[in-house]
Amino acid sequence: MRTPISKRVRFEVFKRDGFACQYCGAVPPQAFLHVDHINPVSLGGDNSEDNLITACESCNLGKAAVPLSSVPKSLADRAAEVAEREAQIAGYAAVMDAALQRIEDEAWRVAECLQPGASDGYSRDRINGIRHFVRTLGVYPVIEAAQIASGRYGIGSTRAFKYFCGICWAKIRGERE
Numbered sequence: 807m808r809t810p811i812s813k814r815v816r817f818e819v820f821k822r823d824g825f826a827c828q829y830c831g832a833v834p835p836q837a838f839l840h841v842d843h844i845n846p847v848s849l850g851g852d853n854s855e856d857n858l859i860t861a862c863e864s865c866n867l868g869k870a871a872v873p874l875s876s877v878p879k880s881l882a883d884r885a886a887e888v889a890e891r892e893a894q895i896a897g898y899a900a901v902m903d904a905a906l907q908r909i910e911d912e913a914w915r916v917a918e919c920l921q922p923g924a925s926d927g928y929s930r931d932r933i934n935g936i937r938h939f940v941r942t943l944g945v946y947p948v949i950e951a952a953q954i955a956s957g958r959y960g961i962g963s964t965r966a967f968k969y970f971c972g973i974c975w976a977k978i979r980g981e982r983e
């Protein structure tokens with residue numbers, strides 16, 4: 807007998823998976839998310855989070871024996887689906903907002919390495935560039951580049967910033983320093 811997965815567990819799994827289908831990467835609102843059993847219930851798989859994964863409707867139904875979409879839905883089911891879709895969209899937005907905030911914080915952390923006190927009137931172009939590096943490379947290689955550049959050309963110098971950008975672009979191109 808299949809036990810339904812509680813909303814709390816479902817959203818824990820969505821959150822862990824970044825509200826993205828783990829098979830194709832689709833996200834709300836384009837995708838309606840399901841929770842899929844890695845080891846199927848028919849083969850003894852349970853509802854523990856380790857056995858659950860986020861799958862969009864098409865990826866999940868592609869695997870199902872009977873497509874759910876062929877079963878007529880009651881009004882109550884439709885209302886529940888609308889509420890579920892909205893909760894998924896809100897959850898995905900929260901994950902994205904948190905990621906943006908994290909990149910923003912990390913970019914300013916790097917700016918601080920290049921120029922202590924940078925949060926006061928730092929150049930918008932520079933922070934945009936740093937944000938791009940952090941998003942692409944992750945924060946640690948970028949901090950390392952800032953330390954190397956500041957060490958070589960002095961903290962806060964234009965030369966150091968240019969050298970820092972050079973290191974980051976080289977890393978993005980996959981070259982060695």
Ligand SMILES: [Zn+2]
Nearest residue numbers: 827830862865
């Ligand atoms: Zn998918």
